[in-house]
Amino acid sequence: MTELLKIQGLKTQFFTSAGTVKAVDGVTYDVEEGETVAVVGESGCGKSVTALSIMRLVAEPAGRVVDGNILFQGNDLLQLSEEEMRKIRGNNIAMVFQEPMTSLNPVLSIGLQLTETVQMHLGVDDAAARARAVELLGLVGMSDAERRLDQYPHHLSGGMRQRVMIAIALSCEPKLIIADEPTTALDVTIQAQILELMKNLTRDLGVAMIIITHNLGVVARYADRVNVMYAGKIIESGTAEDIYHNPKHPYTLALLKSVPRLDQPRGAKLDPVEGQPPDLARLDEGCSFRPRCRYATDACAASFPPTELIDGIHYSACFHKDKLDSPMKEAS
Amino acid sequence: MFKYTIKRVLLMVPTLFGAACLVFFLLRMIPGDVCELRMAGEGGYVDEDAIKTCQHDLGMDRPKFVQFVDFITGFAVFDLGESMWTGKAITHELGLRFQLSLQIAIMATLVAVIIAIPLGTISAIRQDTWLDYAVRTFSIAGIAIPSFWLGIMIILGLLISTQAWFGEPWMPPIEYVSPLEDPISNMVQLIWPAVATGYRYSAVATRMTRSALLEVLREDYVRTARAKGLLERIIINRHALKNSMLPVITVIGIEFAFLMGGLVVTEQVFNLNGVGKLFVESVQNHDYTMTQALVMLVATVFVITNFVVDLFYAWLDPRIRYS
Numbered sequence: 001m002t003e004l005l006k007i008q009g010l011k012t013q014f015f016t017s018a019g020t021v022k023a024v025d026g027v028t029y030d031v032e033e034g035e036t037v038a039v040v041g042e043s044g045c046g047k048s049v050t051a052l053s054i055m056r057l058v059a060e061p062a063g064r065v066v067d068g069n070i071l072f073q074g075n076d077l078l079q080l081s082e083e084e085m086r087k088i089r090g091n092n093i094a095m096v097f098q099e100p101m102t103s104l105n106p107v108l109s110i111g112l113q114l115t116e117t118v119q120m121h122l123g124v125d126d127a128a129a130r131a132r133a134v135e136l137l138g139l140v141g142m143s144d145a146e147r148r149l150d151q152y153p154h155h156l157s158g159g160m161r162q163r164v165m166i167a168i169a170l171s172c173e174p175k176l177i178i179a180d181e182p183t184t185a186l187d188v189t190i191q192a193q194i195l196e197l198m199k200n201l202t203r204d205l206g207v208a209m210i211i212i213t214h215n216l217g218v219v220a221r222y223a224d225r226v227n228v229m230y231a232g233k234i235i236e237s238g239t240a241e242d243i244y245h246n247p248k249h250p251y252t253l254a255l256l257k258s259v260p261r262l263d264q265p266r267g268a269k270l271d272p273v274e275g276q277p278p279d280l281a282r283l284d285e286g287c288s289f290r291p292r293c294r295y296a297t298d299a300c301a302a303s304f305p306p307t308e309l310i311d312g313i314h315y316s317a318c319f320h321k322d323k324l325d326s327p328m329k330e331a332s
Numbered sequence: 333m334f335k336y337t338i339k340r341v342l343l344m345v346p347t348l349f350g351a352a353c354l355v356f357f358l359l360r361m362i363p364g365d366v367c368e369l370r371m372a373g374e375g376g377y378v379d380e381d382a383i384k385t386c387q388h389d390l391g392m393d394r395p396k397f398v399q400f401v402d403f404i405t406g407f408a409v410f411d412l413g414e415s416m417w418t419g420k421a422i423t424h425e426l427g428l429r430f431q432l433s434l435q436i437a438i439m440a441t442l443v444a445v446i447i448a449i450p451l452g453t454i455s456a457i458r459q460d461t462w463l464d465y466a467v468r469t470f471s472i473a474g475i476a477i478p479s480f481w482l483g484i485m486i487i488l489g490l491l492i493s494t495q496a497w498f499g500e501p502w503m504p505p506i507e508y509v510s511p512l513e514d515p516i517s518n519m520v521q522l523i524w525p526a527v528a529t530g531y532r533y534s535a536v537a538t539r540m541t542r543s544a545l546l547e548v549l550r551e552d553y554v555r556t557a558r559a560k561g562l563l564e565r566i567i568i569n570r571h572a573l574k575n576s577m578l579p580v581i582t583v584i585g586i587e588f589a590f591l592m593g594g595l596v597v598t599e600q601v602f603n604l605n606g607v608g609k610l611f612v613e614s615v616q617n618h619d620y621t622m623t624q625a626l627v628m629l630v631a632t633v634f635v636i637t638n639f640v641v642d643l644f645y646a647w648l649d650p651r652i653r654y655s
Contacts, residue, residue: 057558089561097559102552107574107649116570117560152650168560 004175004208005031005054010068012046012053015061019281023049023063025232031176034206036199038223038240040213040255042277046232047212048098051178054210055095056085073175091121094169096198098181100161104153110164111149114171121172136167141197159190166198170205177202180212195222216259220244225313228252231278231288234307238314248316250293253324287318295320333646333653340642344635351631352407352624356400359620365392366416366618390416392620403621407628417619425610425622430629432508433607435518436525437591441584443530444537449573449580451534452541457568459546467538474535483528483601490524506603525602529595533587540583544576551575577648585641589634593626 012024023046031037039047052058053065056077070077072093077085089095097103104113114136115129124132130149137145140163153161162182169177179198183191199222202209211223219226219240226243228236228251236249247253257271275292286301287293293300299319307317318324367386371378387393391402406413412422455467487503494502504521511518548554549572557571596608607626614622646653 055559057555086561086563089559091561095556095559097552097556099552103556105553105557105571105575106651108570109650116562116566120560120562120566152654154651154654165556168556 002033003030004033004035004073005210006069006071007050007054008069008071010050010053010065010070012049012058012063012065014063016281021280022232022283023280024053025283026068027229027232027234029227029234029237031208031210033175034202034208035224036202036209036211036222038211038213038219038226039229040216040219040226041229042214042273044277044280045229046280047229048180050229051095051180051210051212054178055089055093056080057089087121090117090168090174091172092174093176093178094172094174096162096165096169096177096179096182099185100158100165101185103165104161106153108152109149110151110153110156114149114164114168117168117171132171133167136171137164139170139201140164140167142167158186159194162186162190162194163197166194166201170201170207173205174207176208176210178210178212181214182211183218184214198222216255228255231283232280233288233304233317235289235318236316238310239312242310242312242314246310246314248310248314248321248324249289249318250295250320250324251289254292295323336646336653337643340639344639347635348628348631349404352404352628353400355624355627356403359618359623360396362618364618366390366620367392369618370417403624407625412625413621415614415619415622417614417617417622422622422625426607426625426629428508428510429605429607429610431510432522432604433592433595435511436522436529436595436604436606437588439522439526440530440533440591441588443526444534444587445584447530447534448537448541452538452580453545453568453573455538455542456545456549467542471535471538474531474538477532478597479529479532479595480597480601482531483525483598486524486528487601504602508605525595525598525604528602529591529598533591536587537580537583540580541576544579545572548572548576574648578645581641581644581648585637589630589637592633593630 007030008028010024010027011022014021014023025046027046027050029037029039039050041047049058049063054070054072054077056065058065065078068078072088077088080088104110111130111133114133115126118124118129118132119126133149134145137148142148142160142163148156153164156164166182177198182198183194186194195218198209198211201207211218213219223240226238226240227234228243228249230251236243236247236252242248243252244256247256251273254271254273258273260270273292278288278291284301285303287296287304290296290300295318297319305317305319307315308321309315310321365387367383367390368378371383371386384393391399394402412426414420415422415425418425451467451471455464458464491501491503494500504524505517506521508521509518554567554571557567562571593607593611595606596612598604599606599608607629610622611626613619614626
């Protein structure tokens with residue numbers, strides 16, 4: 001497989017009255033063609049800002065990408081002019097947002113919102129764009145597509161709106177789709193449908209996907225590779241298998257233990273991650289997970305642990321990665 | 333949409349009826365009446381019988397309820413009756429004045445919209461730049477400066493500049509001509525009061541456009557539009573402006589209705605014989621029929637403007653159209 005996206009040392013900061021918020025602090029990962037990569041973490045760990053940084057949609061002047069490279073098919077997106085970047089958005093890289101209820105424009109018809117992207121980037125005429133829109137709605141499993149085009153977002157349920165968002169994202173046959181918590185706002189049953197749909201479509205169409213989530217359950221089934229983010233940094237990465245069965249960072253381990261699992265014995269207690277995520281405006285030199293970590297030592301306060309290879313593509317940034325218990329043993 | 337329209341039209345009736353009740357009874361609570369004022373206004377002695385006769389002639393000695401029914405039924409069939417003060421038909425008194433006030437209101441609205449929407453949009457897009465500050469200063473000034481003062485300045489400016497350039501002072505014509513008769517001299521006369529009132533009006537609308545647009549630009553769907561790689565022009569015009577027009581249209585509607593009866597001082601400054609001046613005179617004269625007619629006229633304009641605003645709402649927002 002060839003490399004599609006390569007993020008190197010990305011730093012995005014927000015300049016607020018309370019100080020500089022290091023929302024993304026040296027993130028490095030890559031995505032290969034057709035691959036599904038997950039970025040997992042708590043709210044406010046910088047995972048959405050990473051996505052917006054790739055799209056160059058971080059709200060300026062409050063926020064800015066201050067360092068790093070984002071190579072997409074070899075070109076650094078951060079070096080492109082605004083006009084060049086605009087031609088990539090929606091065309092080569094598309095995005096599906098978290099909140100389907102507010103991400104569609106309430107006063108424009110579904111048809112217009114679907115066709116405008118195609119018309120913008122592919123320059124096709126109205127009839128062709130409409131035909132494409134019907135085709136796309138069929139692709140995302142919406143019946144009666146012709147009629148849907150003349151409807152407005154308020155006619156549709158949350159799940160249906162998210163299908164429309166996915167259809168919009170797919171409309172120009174992008175190379176990469178960034179899905180920022182695509183199912184968080186939906187009912188559990190609908191969540192599964194939407195994830196299944198996204199997985200099937202990206203596999204069938206050969207589209208790479210970055211799926212941003214706080215739900216490790218999503219990761220297990222849909223991602224080829226997983227990046228675990230904490231306080232603006234990727235603290236562990238590897239295959240879904242690595243992360244699930246052999247976590248090498250206390251945070252990943254803590255996350256796994258906080259999620260109920262069917263393969264655990266009945267009556268096993270959930271073990272929440274204690275404390276709050278740190279204030280990103282007040283990070284020190286040391287490991288940012290230290291205050292919540294049961295393995296923390298003085299070394300953790302002195303410097304941030306380097307990212308080290310475990311095996312294969314499994315990396316972890318922890319001084320104590322070899323002292324960690326297996327998640328299974330801990331649970332029983 | 334059809335049902336919505338019908339519902340809105342039917343809702344006008346109770347509003348107008350309420351306005352009619354209020355004006356009818358409030359007017360009669362003011363001490364004195366048109367007969368006393370006309371005969372004894374100078375403080376001299378007047379025979380009681382003469383006042384009684386006058387009141388009888390004007391139908392004011394009938395029971396209040398009968399007078400009220402008379403007024404309501406008259407209004408319902410557009411028969412406004414005669415002015416109690418001049419004795420002439422109210423429609424005759426109103427004729428040109430209403431036309432003049434309506435024309436100024438429409439022109440001021442046009443001036444306001446033409447200024448406000450582009451300025452408000454630029455101000456929002458270029459938030460916190462010198463352009464934004466300039467627009468905000470311009471609009472704050474518009475709110476702070478009274479229209480009549482601006483009117484005086486405009487007239488003085490015209491006099492002084494024409495004197496300086498052509499050696500002969502020039503002032504806009506004082507006599508009102510219908511735009512159908514002589515559109516040019518009509519425009520030359522009315523453009524100045526329209527600008528004087530339109531400036532303040534535009535200031536309100538500019539600020540509303542700016543704040544509404546700023547709010548919409550933070551919405552998720554605008555971020556979606558950006559993520560689609562649309563041109564900035566399309567994002568603003570199609571995705572943002574349409575959503576931000578709702579509060580702006582409300583403000584424009586309210587201001588328009590206000591202009592119909594509220595331009596008393598500006599009319600004085602430009603020596604225009606409009607509805608505002610007539611309004612003040614008729615209240616001073618205790619001219620019940622005229623005041624009632626004027627209040628109902630302004631109320632009707634208000635209600636119709638609101639109706640038009642609601643139609644705009646429905647046109648802009650499908651959630652209203654389909655509910």
